[in-house]
Amino acid sequence: MDKFLTSEVLPIKSVEIKDDFWGKYIDLVNEVVIPYQWEALNDRLPDAEPSYAIKNFRIAAGLEEGEFGGMVFQDSDLYKWLEAVAYSLETNPNPELMAIADEAIDLIEAAQGDDGYVNTYFTIKEPDKRWYNLCECHELYCLGHMIEAAVAYYNATGKRKFLDIACRFVDYVDTIFGPEPHKAKGYPGHQVIEMALVKLYDVTNNSKYLALSKYFIDQRGQEPNYFKEEYEKRDGVSHFLKTKIPLDLPYNQAHKPVREQEVAVGHAVRAVYMYSGMADIAAKTNDETLKKACETIFNNIKDKQMYITGGVGSTAHGEAFTYDYDLPNDTVYSETCAAIGLIFFAQRMLKLDQDRKYADVLERALYNTVTSGMALDGRHFFYVNPLEVQPEASEKSPIKRHVKAERQKWYGCACCPPNVARLLTSLGQYIYTESNDTIFTHLYIGSKADFTVNNKKVTVKQTTNYPSEGKATFVFDMSENNEFTFALRIPEWCKNYKIFINNEEYRELDLNKGYLYITREFLNSDVVEISMEIExxxxxxxxxxxxxxxxxxxxxxxxxxxxxxxxxxxxxxxxxxxxxxxxxxxxxxxxxxxxxxxxxxxxxxxxxxxxxxxxxxxxxxxxxxxxxxxxxxxxxxxxxxxxxxxxx
Structure with a gap:
């Protein structure tokens, strides 16, 4: 079988964003959001729900006395913050911020057990119940976010401590779960580790990590079903409700093997994180059946289960997908994290198949739901992104109380604020992808990006006033002539556009799956301009x-x-x-x-x-x-x- 014609994202350090629209957001994250969230993680925000995150790590490390606070997955908030910090440091060096991050990493190391295990809930509260409830307790989810933060921090700083902490934990997990007869056949209740392990493989080149990610994807939904067996062992008692509840396998995307799933179901964030991991494994292993499953599910989301704003998740009950065309506006969930997860999924599908439908969805979610999720002051956030709000209903109706009419300072379950920060600080990874001889432009964002095409360095400087205007200009900076292809996405909403090369209209419009391909010998200082009519x-x-x-x-x-x-x-x-x-x-x-x-x-x-x-x-x-x-x-x-x- 021929290998997929994939394209790859650029390292964050290869893209410098200089954009009127997004520049303000990135500055806001660097100057306001990251410091503000550090205060939140340390429980120093007046009149805001406590985080407990840092306190839990201090207790687990033996540095202070106390009881565990917050959700069973509270550790993940710190990891996502550290990931955002890493991306920020990669493009905006800040020794003071790095010192704070290093102290947090020291704290994580101090809380790590001799066997590599790190989880403050089970270390402090239930040390004898590790892995007893994978479906609900999210140990592998927390590890996934640790891995992503550790990889990002290593890439940004070159420091190995956090990466080594993560590797020790994963090495321990690899002795517990896997296809071998002596290992448990479990997999995560809340997916994210599948994506994270691929990142760990990329930075370490250790095939064990890729194999473990593939195992978690392949094992999910197989018979005998691990979640059924686990459910029976704990007599169906829920960690959260402390009473027996029915097991809902579709809610956990564990009702059938992933290659047989055709419709987006269950908890929306978990689903899109899993689909992202599936796409990663499809690309790494050249798995056509996995790629096909991803395409089918993506089309179901885009065509039947996505809000016009790019949000997903129709119901507050389980923060979940429901059924095709069920898109209520006033009881909507549309969690900010779910939109970010959909962006992850779309980006990975773009690497597998350069089709504008993926970039169109990515752009729609980015410019609407993600930006809606954070106030313009960087200090207030939406968990839910409704399409219709009546403040009195949010206050008094039991079925609409999750719909906030105003953004909140913080949340007890605060997954969304740091998720927004880590996405915006890594935004440079979403503008372009590249293959051997093709540069793909997916987003129109002012930036300077460095590529290697045909083993030659090419710098592309993009200027634009998008989305206010539909014009973008690309100037090529290179030391020698280079023949390659430059591909521009023509958004589905754009009905009329023109292309100019060095001020002359380019009429050889080779459009394929919504991308216009320009193949020529590019010279230093060549200028490509696209003018899209925005109606x-x-x-x-x-x-x-x-x-x-x-x-x-x-x-x-x-x-x-x-x-x-x-x-x-x-x-x-x-x-x-x-x-x-x-x-x-x-x-x-x-x-x-x-x-x-x-x-x-x-x-x-x-x-x-x-x-x-x-x-x-x-x-x-x-x-x-x-x-x-x-x-x-x-x-x-x-x-x-x-x-x-x-x-x-």
Missing amino acids: TVLVASNPLVRANAGKVAICRGPLVYCLEEIDNCKNLSSILIDTSKPVKEQYNPEVLGGAIELKASGYIVSSESQDLYTSFNVKEMPFNITAIPYFMWGNRGLGEMSVWIRYK
């Missing part, structure tokens, strides 16, 4: 999405827009948009540091009667509608918000 459009759902019947959303390029009460009125559901009239664009420097507002004509519905029910006699009064980018909502005080608008 404001009204978008409708498939009629099977019942929540959006009779409604439209407003989109402009990759951005989804929404209505906020502060710009319109109370009771946003009373607004109708007139689809026969054009939507106008207007830059407003007074809105949240400057934004392109959209102005539409419509109506507001009213009734003279105050009765709950009355004979049909509704009045429609002309109304001027204002929409702002969805990711900006919730930064101007408490109020209603809605993405989907009734139309006339």
Whole structure:
């Protein structure tokens, strides 16, 4: 079988982002978010839920007395923070921050057992119950995040201590689980270690780590089913509820072997993390059946289970996928972590198959749900990213209390804030991929990137005002001529575009799976320019999405827009948009540091009667509608918000 034609991401240090849109976010993470989250991990934020993370490690290391606090997987918050720190240090050296990280790593080492095991919950609270409940207790999940942080820190600093800590732990785990007869046939309840072990293999070249990742993928859902056996041994008693509950194998993506799974099911974050690991293993082992399973599941998410904002996970019950076309707006979950996991999945599929559908989904989730997950001040966060909010309902309705009308300072289960930080500090890895003789441009983000093409160094400088404008310019800097292919993604939303090379229009438009391929001998200082027409459009759902019947959303390029009460009125559901009239664009420097507002004509519905029910006699009064980018909502005080608008 021929090896897959894969492309590879660039090392973070090879890409320097210089972008008006994303530069502000990266500066915010470096200057505000990382220090703020360190305070949170140390329980130094007034009026915020405690983290317990650092305290737990100090107790586990014997440096202070006390009881374990927080969730069973609380250690992962520190690991994700350290991963974000590592990416930050790689592009923004900071000796003071490195010293803080080194102290945290020393603390992790002090908490590590002689056999390599590290987990503060089981070290402090239940030392005799290691691995007794893989389905719920997330020991392998915490290890996965440790590995990712350790690899990132080694790549950034060259320091081996954290990497050695992780390797010792993995070496111990490899003696416990695996296909050999004397080993347990377990696998993680919350996936992430599958991706992490591939990263560990890449940096160590130790094939044992790749084999362990493949084992966790291959073993999942096999009969006899490990989760069933484990469930019976603990008499079905849940770690969290302390009572017997039914075993839900689809919720844990363990109902069948992964190659036989065709629909995204269960806990959304766990699912997309697992699919990402599957794609990694498919690429490393040239596994066509695994690649096909990934393609099938990705298409199911994109075509039937993804919100227009790139969010996934329809229900708060289990933070999960439900069924095709079930996309409620007001009881939605759409966890920030799930959108980030979907970005991981899409990026890995792009490495396997350079198809714009993967980059389109990546871009949609990045520009909408991920950015929505953090306030513009870098100190408040959404766990849930709703598409419709009524503050009173969030306060008083039991089925909507998970939907916050305002971002929170911190969470007891704080997986999302550090996840946002680690994604944004590693954003350079998502702009391009490269193969032997092709550079693929997936995202339009101002940057300088260094490639090696045909064994020659090529630097590409990208400038753009995206997503406000659809123009991007690429200048090539190299010491000698080089013949290769430069591929540009033409987003699915873009219907009209032009390409120019050195100011001359390029008409040989070789479009394949949404990428335009330019193959030529490139010279130093060559300039490639793409000009994409960005239109404001009204978008409708498939009629099977019942929540959006009779409604439209407003989109402009990759951005989804929404209505906020502060710009319109109370009771946003009373607004109708007139689809026969054009939507106008207007830059407003007074809105949240400057934004392109959209102005539409419509109506507001009213009734003279105050009765709950009355004979049909509704009045429609002309109304001027204002929409702002969805990711900006919730930064101007408490109020209603809605993405989907009734139309006339």
